Amino acid sequence: MPGTRISPAQDLAPSPSPLERRRSPPTTLSYRYYTTYGLKIASQLELPELEPLPPETNPDIRIQVGDLTGRLEDAVVSTPWLQCNNKNCQFLIERVARYRSEQGRCIRIDRRLSLAGGSTVDEGDVRLYLLGSALGALIHQRHWLPLHISAVQTPAGVWGFAGDSGAGKSTLAAWMHYRYGWKVVSDDVGVIKPEESLPILYPGPPRLKLWKDTLERLGIDRAGLVRDLTRKEKFHLNRHRGFTRKSEPLKALVMLERGLDNEQASIKEIEGVEAFRIVMSALYLPEWGQRFNGPARLMQVGSGLAQRIRVYRYRRPWSLERVEENLKPLTQLLHDGAGHVR
Template sequence: MHQERAVAGASFNAETRRNEVDSHLASLPYHYATYGLVVSSQLELPELPAASPPPDSDVSIVEAPLAETLDIPHVQEGWLQYAEDCCQFGLEGGTRFKIERGRHIKIDRSRRSRHSGDARDREMRLYLMGTALGALLHQRHWLPLHLSALNTPSGVWGFTGPSGAGKSTLAAWLHYHRGWPLVSDDVGVVKPGETLPYLYPGPHRIKLCKDALTYLELDGPELIRDMTRGAKYQIVQHCGFQTIALPLRYLVVLERNDKDNQVEFYPLHGLEAFQAIMAAIYRPECAWIFSGPGHLLDCATDLARKISVYRYRRPWSLPSMEQGLAPLLERIQHEASHDG
């Protein structure tokens, strides 16, 4: 199944979309824009910005009954069942998702507990916005990256790193203290084959831990608990997000240094830059399945040539955030002056 598929990122052309249109798309009541796609949905999705009803949607989201397993020859690998152009996974509470051809998402909530309520609905949407849409992007052979990104005076900077590295907190701090617009939080997507590596923003939400929310004075009743990560909360439909794709110019790998409190900020080149991009791919298991190793490695290599990559190791302290950010802010200002 992990075979190479030499498919260009823009292969879903207008004619292909016309040929695949389902007759029920026109009747879907809700329309949204995310990741450069127009989504028509049977379900209301408050996490996504609304779009005008299109003549032809890129993606449909509907509720439909789903079998326990795919009804075609498939592979079961951990939590995921997959075949050549579709996959399926389920949640512990009984909700099941099926993603097909980079175009359709079906959701089956018929097995849910009668006592599920709003909390289960929020959990369903979290997985829809995350894993399900991530799998759909990989089926299109695009490159979703696990990052937070802002539009700074020197262009778009993305911040990636392992869980707990502070991607969202750093982006939120820069947004609120510097006034720089957010581009994406958690996931943004690059479409291979474009001359410039545009970063297409995902859902307009930002995920922050309780301490960061309190420090930024964002603690309020409008926060939504992240059911997938109990220590985090979401601010949905945040007004500080860009609505259009912008070229990604810089990617910073964040690391915490709680031992000697030293700050290190330095560029990565060649193999190290390539490895940083590979490590930033969202849901990499889906990338290997649907894009294949050859296409995936080519995409990461091409992106490493087009952007500047840095490693940023610093102590983790909200009160001393500005002091720790000094080398990053200096580099952003330097690049802005150079551009000017």
């Protein structure tokens, strides 16, 4: 989901403009068909970041463009920028669009803008919040588990990497692909369906987001790449060839931690309550997970996942010059086939 967390302090405007300029959509908008996170999508908005599908008579969700009311009716949570009830949520990104995710089945987008004098909004900005926060809310409405991770198809199966912003999730996934030839399963968000017998990880859009210094270190030309909306030194590699389309069981989740410059890299398996905490800390948009699932159910599915996969804590110095050296404990474990590290 192309990675935007809902945060009133950072990602969303604190209040909408009282005036909106209407930009009427065509009377009839045709549907295009895509897939991501194991969903079949019929969309009135073109989504070049996603894998296309043939026309689908029974899509899982629909994305529709049209006018929305200023506020969501019967909202339990209500602010100028966000309203939620027990089944739906609506939020405003000022100068971009208003979005409504409904009952895990539909996302509506209102393209009326609060811009002056004929300005236009980049379509990529509209899609950014659609494929991030709006789709993330819809996944929670379906009672699935979206994880804020990068995941790689390693010799030991699919491993996911979690951590705070800047922990190196995307960098690690890109390095493993470009240096070792391992396919990327997902970057930013992957989805688990708790009702399935195995913890299958369903990949998101085939897009890597890498910092300028990582691109240079890997020898990737920045020409033609899309700059990140909020971080000018970060670039998007859309429809990246390094991704696999397969959905496979998640074997392990690794929490990335930044060590001291002179510290030796180490990896340790975590069990019990701490493993559960790591799984829960990797949840994407946790506030909406609680809203649409309830705390008890969310804890239940998080605990169930922690018991079905291995959980590790991987601590290493953050240095692009020493990546290979710092990766040795992790790659040795992967080549040994998910062995036992205590």
